[in-house]
Amino acid sequence: MPFGHESRFMNLQLTQGRLLTLLQLSSPALPIGAYSYSEGIETLATQGTIATGSDLFHWLSQELNSGSIRLEAAILRWSYLAASQPDFEALARWNQWLSALRETAEMRSQSWQMGRSLLRLFADLEPELTEQLPGFARQGDCNFAIAYSLVAQAWQIPLEEAAIAFLHSWAANLISAAVRAVPLGQTEGQRLLQQLTAPIQTAHAEIAAMTEADLMACNWGVALASMQHEALYSRLFRS
Amino acid sequence: MNSAVAPLPTPGRAWHGQATLTFERRGERTVPQAQTQAPLKVQRPFYPEGPSLCQSVLLHTAGGMVGGDRLSYDLHLKANAHALVTTAAAAKIYRDHPQPAQVNGTVRVEPGAWLEWLPQEAIVFEGAQYHQNWRVDLAAQAHWLGWDVLRLGRTARGERFCQGEVRSRFEVWHDGQLIWLDPQRLVGSKTLWQSPHGLNGCPVIGTLVWVGAVPTDEVITAVRAIWEQQPNPQGEAGVTALQRGLLCRYRGASTSAARRWFIQVWQLLRPHYSDTAATIPRVWQR
Secondary structure, eight states: OOOSOHHHHHTOOOOHHHHHHHHHHTOTTSSSSGGGOOTTHHHHHHHTSSOSHHHHHHHHHHHHHHSTHHHHHHHHHHHHHHHHTTOHHHHHHHHHHHHHHOSSHHHHHHHHHHHHHHHHHHHHHOHHHHTTSOGGGGTTOOOHHHHHHHHHHHTTOOHHHHHHHHHHHHHHHHHHHHHHHTTOOHHHHHHHHHHTHHHHHHHHHHHHTOOGGGOOBOOHHHHHHHHHHHTOSSOSSOO | OOTTSOOOOOGGGOOEEEEEEEEEEETTEEEEEEEEETTEEEOOOBOTTOTTEEEEEEEETTSSBOTTOEEEEEEEEOTTOEEEEEESSOEEEOOOOSSOEEEEEEEEEOTTOEEEEOOOOEEEOTTOEEEEEEEEEEOTTOEEEEEEEEEESOGGGTOOSSSOEEEEEEEEEETTEEEEEEEEEEEOOHHHHHOTTTTTTOSEEEEEEEESSOOOHHHHHHHHHHHHTOSSOOSEEEEEEETTEEEEEEEESOHHHHHHHHHHHHHHHGGGTOSSOOOOOGGGOO
16 A cells, blocks of 8 residues: 555545535536547447447446556546645656556547646635645646546545546446447447446456556557547547 | 466576666767676677667577566666667567566666667467566657567467466656556456457557657658558557657557558658668568
């Protein structure tokens, strides 16, 4: 475990108030632009690689099982713990790691843009709490997973719930992108999200047990799809 | 999972090859200094492009790696030195026992210097365990261009990478900032092999990275165009910008397709950090 004062924050209870705040933070309706990104799914839909609901289910479960969303979610946890200390140096380091881990220029811009938008929104909602955030968080290259952890920690949302909601929100956004890009029916999309409940819980438990030495993933499919997206002739999505 | 595999050989059997190469600029010339330990050797340097660029070829005299074997590379480019380091032949990683074969590399490149690390491909037999770990530290005015091509399973013998494991980590720093972190873990399975999320049925994956400067859009477009202009492109490719560099990925069936594209990309990028044109090392012309 990279941090020593964890137990203090494990005692946070998910009160009704915090649950409602978490629902707001992880809602697809949060105005941070998540709907405009597909993380390569638009390319795969164009190529016919993702043509059905089961193709999409396979893709998202593989990502949860071995893909780079695991790295993001792991760093989100460590960043939350660093924010609780608070340890700004560790936060800046995790942010630099995430920028260096992003597969492509598009996915790096996506992460920075969503991070920036979330922190801007948070500053409007919570001007006083915002003053306690680290300086780099105001410089525009704060990755989304870091921004999310900062906001979740500032709002005293318990880590476990914040982290699993992050995965769920990620899956919901990509399903929504696929519903438009493939296209798939709305009901089909909701069915897939429901089917992902088990893979999300499994991934969440595995990620919670990860140390720095476990920070590895297989990103070949996502990297190629995202790189090719940058060169797609006609694009609905920004990644 | 590995219960059918033979037990570990006696510890004394495993190799630990080492190569410490230091390149120093003396006047017009880049002078290498090499210390090696078997089974690694370094051939005498070549200067096909003039005295400033030293081409060094590393030779693995044991022919391949088995589980438990280790290779350590330590490459140090002093200020204004220029070097291209390659290998004499493809590396083979045999299926042997559950211990991984390990390659560890550290690279330091001082101001005004650049290093091209262009090894021939590694062939990882199905069932083999292969770990490689590279850390590259570049000064502010320094460049590194490296590539890594892996063939997973000997497809000519009907192998698929449904068993075995590859861990490959590259960490590249430029002027104290982490620019590229690529910690791959490929656990052999039918799903990894077949899935479009993993290998998509392709035995060959290749990566080319250049770190040292922010690439222009024109360079990115040109690198993509080289791929599209390949006479018979086999497999798929992607190109993107890093924060201070450029990244290419290849996934397909052919090491020569990856190599052909990468060589042309390397030749296109060379003028961005050097005033000499890239000359193909003789050892590649089999």
